Amino acid sequence: xxxxxxxxxxxxxxxxxxxxxxxxxxxxxxxxxxxxxxxxxxxxxxxxxxxxxxxxxxxxxxxxxxxxxxxxxxxxxxxxxxxxxxxxxxxxxxxxxxxxxxxxxxxxxxxxxxxxxxxxxxxxxxxxxxxxxxxxxxxxxxxxxxxxxxxxxxxxxxxxxxxxxxxxxxxxxxxxxxxxxxxxxxxxxxxxxxxxxxxxxxxxxxxxxxxxxxxxxxxxxxxxxxxxxxxxxxxxxxxxxxxxxxxxxxxxxxxxxxxxxxxxxxxxxx
Amino acid sequence: xxxxxxxxxxxxxxxxxxxxxxxxxxxxxxxxxxxxxxxxxxxxxxxxxxxxxxxxxxxxxxxxxxxxxxxxxxxxxxxxxxxxxxxxxxxxxxxxxxxxxxxxxxxxxxxxxxxxxxxxxxxxxxxxxxxxxxxxxxxxxxxxxxxxxxxxxxxxxxxxxxxxxxxxxxxxxxxxxxxxxxxxxxxxxxxxxxxxxxxxxxxxxxxxxxxxxxxxxxxxxxxxxxxxxxxxxxxxxxxxxxxxxxxxxxxxxxxxxxxxxxxxxxxxxxxxxxxxxxxxxxxxxxxxxxxxxxxxxxxxxxxxxxxxxxxxxxxxxxxxxxxxxxxxxxxxxxxxxxxxxxxxxxxxxxxxxxxxxxxxxxx
Amino acid sequence: xxxxxxxxxxxxxxxxxxxxxxxxxxxxxxxxxxxxxxxxxxxxxxxxxxxxxxxxxxxxxxxxxxxxxxxxxxxxxxxxxxxxxxxxxxxxxxxxxxxxxxxxxxxxxxxxxxxxxxxxxxxxxxxxxxxxxxxxxxxxxxxxxxxxxxxxxxxxxxxxxxxxxxxxxxxxxxxxxxxxxxxxxxxxxxxxxxxxxxxxxxxxxxxxxxxxxxxxxxxxxxxxxxxxxxxxxxxxxxxxxxxxxxxxxxxxxxxxxxxxxxxxxxxxxxxxxxxxxxxxx
Numbered sequence: 001x002x003x004x005x006x007x008x009x010x011x012x013x014x015x016x017x018x019x020x021x022x023x024x025x026x027x028x029x030x031x032x033x034x035x036x037x038x039x040x041x042x043x044x045x046x047x048x049x050x051x052x053x054x055x056x057x058x059x060x061x062x063x064x065x066x067x068x069x070x071x072x073x074x075x076x077x078x079x080x081x082x083x084x085x086x087x088x089x090x091x092x093x094x095x096x097x098x099x100x101x102x103x104x105x106x107x108x109x110x111x112x113x114x115x116x117x118x119x120x121x122x123x124x125x126x127x128x129x130x131x132x133x134x135x136x137x138x139x140x141x142x143x144x145x146x147x148x149x150x151x152x153x154x155x156x157x158x159x160x161x162x163x164x165x166x167x168x169x170x171x172x173x174x175x176x177x178x179x180x181x182x183x184x185x186x187x188x189x190x191x192x193x194x195x196x197x198x199x200x201x202x203x204x205x206x207x208x209x210x211x212x213x214x215x216x217x218x219x220x221x222x223x224x225x226x227x228x229x230x231x232x233x234x235x236x237x238x239x240x241x242x243x244x245x246x247x248x249x250x251x252x253x254x255x256x257x258x259x260x261x262x263x264x265x266x267x268x269x270x
Numbered sequence: 271x272x273x274x275x276x277x278x279x280x281x282x283x284x285x286x287x288x289x290x291x292x293x294x295x296x297x298x299x300x301x302x303x304x305x306x307x308x309x310x311x312x313x314x315x316x317x318x319x320x321x322x323x324x325x326x327x328x329x330x331x332x333x334x335x336x337x338x339x340x341x342x343x344x345x346x347x348x349x350x351x352x353x354x355x356x357x358x359x360x361x362x363x364x365x366x367x368x369x370x371x372x373x374x375x376x377x378x379x380x381x382x383x384x385x386x387x388x389x390x391x392x393x394x395x396x397x398x399x400x401x402x403x404x405x406x407x408x409x410x411x412x413x414x415x416x417x418x419x420x421x422x423x424x425x426x427x428x429x430x431x432x433x434x435x436x437x438x439x440x441x442x443x444x445x446x447x448x449x450x451x452x453x454x455x456x457x458x459x460x461x462x463x464x465x466x467x468x469x470x471x472x473x474x475x476x477x478x479x480x481x482x483x484x485x486x487x488x489x490x491x492x493x494x495x496x497x498x499x500x501x502x503x504x505x506x507x508x509x510x511x512x513x514x515x516x517x518x519x520x521x522x523x524x525x526x527x528x529x530x531x532x533x534x535x536x537x538x539x540x541x542x543x544x545x546x547x548x549x550x551x552x553x554x555x556x557x558x559x560x561x562x563x564x565x566x567x568x569x570x571x572x573x574x575x576x577x578x579x580x581x582x583x584x585x586x587x588x589x590x591x592x593x594x595x596x597x598x599x600x601x602x603x604x605x606x607x608x609x610x611x612x613x614x615x616x617x618x619x620x621x622x623x624x625x626x627x628x629x630x631x632x633x
Numbered sequence: 634x635x636x637x638x639x640x641x642x643x644x645x646x647x648x649x650x651x652x653x654x655x656x657x658x659x660x661x662x663x664x665x666x667x668x669x670x671x672x673x674x675x676x677x678x679x680x681x682x683x684x685x686x687x688x689x690x691x692x693x694x695x696x697x698x699x700x701x702x703x704x705x706x707x708x709x710x711x712x713x714x715x716x717x718x719x720x721x722x723x724x725x726x727x728x729x730x731x732x733x734x735x736x737x738x739x740x741x742x743x744x745x746x747x748x749x750x751x752x753x754x755x756x757x758x759x760x761x762x763x764x765x766x767x768x769x770x771x772x773x774x775x776x777x778x779x780x781x782x783x784x785x786x787x788x789x790x791x792x793x794x795x796x797x798x799x800x801x802x803x804x805x806x807x808x809x810x811x812x813x814x815x816x817x818x819x820x821x822x823x824x825x826x827x828x829x830x831x832x833x834x835x836x837x838x839x840x841x842x843x844x845x846x847x848x849x850x851x852x853x854x855x856x857x858x859x860x861x862x863x864x865x866x867x868x869x870x871x872x873x874x875x876x877x878x879x880x881x882x883x884x885x886x887x888x889x890x891x892x893x894x895x896x897x898x899x900x901x902x903x904x905x906x907x908x909x910x911x912x913x914x
Contacts, residue, residue, distance in 0.1 A: 011822065018717055019729060025790065026736040029750045032760065036753060044756060046763030084654060087647030095644050105903065107651065109659055112899035114851030116868045117888040121662020123875060124669075144658045147651070167322050168355035170342040172369035172420060186359045205743040208853045212875065222745060229858070234752055242749055249742045257735075 030246050037240035044234045055240035063241045066224035071248070073220060074204035076135075077142045078196040081150040084143075086192060089154035090184075094163075108148045115145060115208040123212035133215020141210055142203040149202065150195035157191020197256040201249050221245055272333045272423040272456050273298040274319065279328035281314050288314040290480035291328070296458065296473075298333075301450045303459040303467040306477035307503070312460045313428055315477070319458065320426050321345050332423065343372070345424075348417035352429040354409050356401040362388070362412050363397035369420035387419035388412070391445065407438040411445070418449065425450075425457040431466065443469055464504055468492075476500050494539055494627055501551050501629065508557075508599050512550040512628065514542050526571070527628060531595040533571045536626035549631045554602040558622040559590065559611060572623045583612035592619055663892060669885035683886040696865040697890075703781070703866070704849035707788035711796040711845050712838070714789065719800030719841075720830070724809060740791045744854035747791045751783060751859060779861035787855050796845040799906075803837015804830065840906035847898035851891060867891050 037055050039048035092104060110118070122141055131137030161184065169179040207222040214223050221241070228238050274296040281289040289311040296302045304312035317323035319330055321342035330337050337345060356365050366387055370380045388394050391411040401409055410430060417425065427446070431439045447470045450457055461467055467474050468488040475485045476499075484491060484500045495501035498509065512529035523537050529550045536550060562575060576594035588608040590601040601621065603611050611619075673682035687693050718737070722730050740747055754760045755778040762774035777783060807830065815825050831838075856866040867887065874884040 015717075015721070019721070019733065022714070022718060023732060023736045026739050026793075028754070029739050029747055029790070032750045032753045033746070044753070044758050046758070046760055047767075084651040088651040091644050091647040095640070097644055103648065103652070107655065109655065112847075112896050112903075113659065113663060114868070114888075114891050114895045116851065116853045116871050117666065117892045117895075118659070118662055120871060120875070120884065120888045121666050122658075124665060124881070125662060140654075140658050144655070147655075162353060162355065164351045164353045164355040165357060167342075168349070168351060168416075169357075169368065170322070171320060171345075171347055171349040172416070173343045173346075173372035174368075175341075175343050178372065183357060201742065205745075207743060207745050211853075211872070222743065225745065225749075226857070229749070234749065234756070239753075242746060246742060246746060253735075253738065 030243075030250075033239040033242045034246070036234070037236055037243045039236045039239075042235050042237070048236075055236045056244070059237045059241055063221070063224060063244075066219050066221040067241075067244065069218060070204050070221040070245075073135075073138055073142055074200040076139050077146055077203040078150075078199045080139060080143050081147055081199050082192055082196060085147060085150040085154055085195065086188075089151055089158055090180075092151075093155050093158040107151055110145050111148050116211075118144070119209050119212050122209075126213050132213055133217050135218060137213050138210055138218055138220065141213060142206055145206065145209055146199040146202045149198040153191050153195030153198065154188060157188040157194075160191075161187050194256055197252050201252050204252075205245065205249060274424060274456060274458065275329075275331040275334070276315070276319065277329045277331070279315060279318055279330065280326050281311075281318060281323060282326055283314075287480050289318070289325070292477070292480070292482050294475060294482060294485065296456060298456055299454045300472045301447075301457040301459065301470060302473045302475065303461060303471040304475050304477055305461060305464060305467040305503075306483075307462055309479075310477040311480040312462075312477045316426055316428055316458060316460045319424075320347055320349050322349075346420075346422050347424045347426055348420065348422035349426045349428065350410075350413055350417045350430045352432055354401075354406075354413055354433070356409055356413055356416070358401050360400075361397065362393070362399050362401070362404075365401070365412060366416045366419055369416065373420065383419050384415075387415040390418065390449070391415045406434055407442065410434065410438075410442060414442075414445070414449075418453070423456070425455050427457065427459045427461075429461050432461070432463070439466070446470055476503060478503075493625065494537070495551065496539060496629060498549065498629065498631075506554050506600060506602075508550075508552045508554065508597075510550040510552065510597055510599075511631075512548055514544050514546045514548060514628075517542065517544060525628065530574045530597060530599075532574050534623055534626055535571055536628045538628040540628065540630055542628070542630075547631060548628050550626055550628055552599070552623050552626045554589075554600040555587075555604065556624045556626070557599065557601045558624065559592075559601050559603050559607060560620050560622075561610065561614070562618040562620050572626070574621050574623075576619055576621060578611075578614045578617050578619055581611060581614045583608070588612050590614070590619075592621060594621065666885040667889045667892070669881050670889040672882055683882050684890075687883070687886050687890070692865075693870075693887075696867055696870055699865050700850060700867045703784050703788060703864075704846055704852075706785045707792060707849045708796070708842055708846045710785055710789040711793055712842065715793055715796040715841070716800055716838075718793075719797045720804055722797065723801045723804035737794045737797055741794055744787075744791045744852055745858065747787050748855045748858035751787050752778060755783060779859065779864075781864065784855070784859055784864060787859055788849050788852060791852065791855060792845050792848045795848045796841040799841040799844055800834065800837050803834040803840065806837070807833045836906055840902055843898050843902040843906065847895045847902075850898075851895050 036044075038051045038053070039045075040050040040052045040054070041048065088107065092100065092107075119141070122137075126132045126137050129137075131140070165183055165187065166179050169183045170176075174182065205222060206220075207226065210220055210223065214220060222245075225238070225241060225245070228241070232238065276295075277293050279289055279292045280287075288309075292311070292315055304315060306312050314323060318325045318328075321337070321340065325338070332345070357368070360368070363384055366384045367380050370383060375383075384397070385394070388396065391414050393408060393411045393415060396404065396408070396412070401412070404412065413430075430446075431442055434442065443466060446459075450470070459467070459470065471488065473485060473487055474491055476483045476491065478499050484496050486494075491500065491504050495504055495507075501507045501509070510529045512527040512534070514525060515528045515533065516526040518524045523539065524535065525538055525542065526533055526535050527548065527550055528534070534550065538548075540548075542548060574594045576592040576599065578590055579593050579598065580589075580591035582589045586604070588603040588611050590603060590611060592599045592601055599621065611617075670683055671679045671681070673680040718733060722733060752759065756762070757774035757776060757778075759778070761777065762771075765771045766774065811829055811833075812825050815829050820828065851868060852866075853868040853872065856864075856869045857872065860866060860869060868891065871884060871887050871891065874880070874887065
């Protein structure tokens with residue numbers, strides 16, 4: 001019948017509009033600032049006086065130290081989370097014991113706590129512990145909020161790993177330790193990588209957790225951006241810095257999806 | 271060459287008693303099968319022997335050496351898994367070489383032994399491939415090579431053929447049998463497939479609900495099952511209520527019972543009394559079936575007349591369900607007679623029973 | 634048996650470092666703040682004084698109310714915006730779905746970027762105003778930036794993944810054959826939605842709402858950039874209270890109240906929603 005064909009078409013058009021709007025709005029978060037970073041000038045204005053790449057080079061001296069710190073912290077948090085998280089994930093997936101569910105939920109705890117409250121708690125104790133404006137201080141703050149993502153990723157990898165493989169290695173004479181390094185670790189590699197990349201992306205961009213405990217010596221990029229905004233407002237240079245942050249995050253996400261597999265995205269939020 | 275002795279092995283999982291005080295001895299060089307349905311405890315027993323599961327109580331001896339506290343890696347066993355378990359991130363060569371590398375053998379020796387092992391399972395030339403590039407049968411062969419190359423004292427097989435199709439299963443079954451004959455290693459095989467067990471084993475242990483029900487050679491188990499479970503698990507069987515009418519003091523294993531409205535001579539391993547109610551076992555393939563033509567001849571022992579209710583021709587045999595005296599008997603007809611009876615529903619038929627055995631009811 | 638103790642060691646040793654880490658950097662800060670929120674007066678006594686005082690302040694009640702208002706509005710916004718997306722992602726496996734998934738991850742990088750983008754678009758000399766003036770539709774720039782709808786939209790975009798993913802999981806749990814059956818029985822798209830999808834995805838909706846709302850209440854970066862006079866937020870209050878002389882009992886109280894809300898919602902989610910859908914990680 002003609003009306004159902006029309007209805008179907010209307011339905012398709014509505015879906016098309018909805019999805020387009022949704023996707024466009026979400027991508028605008030990135031593209032607005034990205035476009036703006038190529039504008040000539042030092043203030044926010046449309047239309048721009050011209051286009052240039054200068055903004056990316058002009059912010060080098062100011063922004064790059066902060067960028068380097070954020071990159072370092074991102075990587076370090078990834079490493080730290082792996083060291084703590086892999087054994088924990090192993091114990092949680094390979095053994096049954098009382099309190100396992102409790103510990104499992106507990107370790108996902110940071111997702112149930114507001115970041116600003118936790119950050120406040122750090123503000124209360126870091127001075128006493130001498131961890132204000134320090135590498136380790138920032139590292140621990142970033143690690144506690146990203147650990148659940150590492151845990152979920154690695155636990156998922158362990159669950160997919162057939163125990164028969166580890167048992168086979170043992171029957172062939174491999175000790176527990178050898179089995180772990182020769183068989184288990186290589187096979188959970190993708191899961192670890194996924195957790196690492198997720199950790200990096202979040203730690204690299206994190207703002208709330210470090211807002212109280214950063215300092216002049218250790219000033220991550222996110223705080224740098226906030227300070228810049230406060231002082232100068234939005235400028236093409238500012239936009240360039242933001243664009244760099246987002247491009248790095250995109251690159252990591254790209255690696256995650258391409259190299260490791262789309263399914264790891266499922267676990268991002270939950 | 272090692273013998274395996276298991277004494278009172280017990281293992282519980284949560285609330286389930288998986289293995290209930292199982293004891294047996296396997297002589298050096300034997301190929302023995304633990305046979306039973308899923309959940310009977312056969313795999314658990316095997317895993318305890320391998321060291322992958324810890325028994326709650328009981329002892330396991332390799333050659334009179336207690337191995338309860340010996341870790342898996344040190345038991346010098348070879349285990350072939352149901353689920354293959356080839357290392358996906360290693361090539362075929364590295365998979366097979368793994369055990370030898372754990373033993374820290376020199377490189378040349380490893381290369382030589384791996385090549386020999388792959389030749390033994392007819393997988394030469396596949397050294398550089400990855401497991402995912404191989405078919406299921408090929409993977410299982412490589413797994414077999416990996417298991418054998420380290421020259422273990424004992425070989426353990428945990429239902430290795432159940433994930434393969436029928437043709438591959440046959441091929442590999444013969445391969446395993448051949449390898450056992452060539453190497454003479456003590457082998458413990460676990461399966462739920464009775465035909466498989468019979469095809470390769472010297473001795474079969476039938477397990478049920480965590481207990482060892484019966485042990486014996488394939489023929490012993492076939493001819494003289496000692497319980498209804500074994501009787502129905504080994505091949506097909508007809509279970510018929512019967513009453514003992516005559517015992518033979520001169521030959522204690524032979525007796526006569528009344529069943530199906532006639533007198534049937536059978537054998538038994540039990541001590542019975544006249545008048546006792548027992549269960550008569552008749553195998554479908556031990557029933558001789560001929561169409562009834564002329565008048566009924568005088569009743570002979572071990573003969574009955576019945577009517578065909580179901581008849582199915584499946585090529586190598588004809589399967590019949592025959593109503594005799596309020597019982598339905600399953601009959602498998604082989605040989606030339608199977609054609610005549612291929613479509614015999616409704617016909618009258620004469621059945622002659624052979625090799626019947628008697629067991630206590632409800633054991 | 635020696636191996637039983639060894640097994641126990643195999644469990645404890647890998648878990649010990651991370652648990653200690655959590656105790657120091659998660660449990661202790663939150664617990665200590667909670668503890669301080671109950672410390673009343675100079676003498677170190679305990680009581681609910683701080684809470685009573687805080688709730689007595691009209692300013693606080695306004696802040697709390699406004700926070701809940703924005704959070705709730707954003708949740709509603711996300712529910713309406715996100716349900717169709719969740720449906721599409723649950724039912725389709727094409728490149729469009731992939732693109733949507735990728736797009737949904739963009740806000741996750743940080744609320745700061747969401748806020749920056751909004752600023753760029755809505756500032757008096759920003760994109761929108763410039764375009765409208767250039768098109769001649771308006772003469773003076775509209776002040777759209779520091780308004781409640783903008784806050785709600787920003788919150789909404791930031792928290793969208795937290796709504797879409799639980800919803801998608803819930804819809805995936807509904808057999809598509811049910812929708813098809815309904816269609817063959819004459820149901821229109823709307824009717825399928827109302828009679829089949831919504832009733833059956835209720836748990837998922839509740840889950841999405843709980844997670845999304847809990848997330849919204851605690852957001853800090855967006856209010857920091859986009860709030861204005863008359864738009865107070867609990868997270869902002871906490872932040873500003875630390876700028877000068879910190880009154881720990883007060884700020885600990887604020888923080889614990891926020892914690893209680895977020896944790897309570899998460900707890901509800903864990904106990905009500907997660908067990909009901911056993912196939913979630």
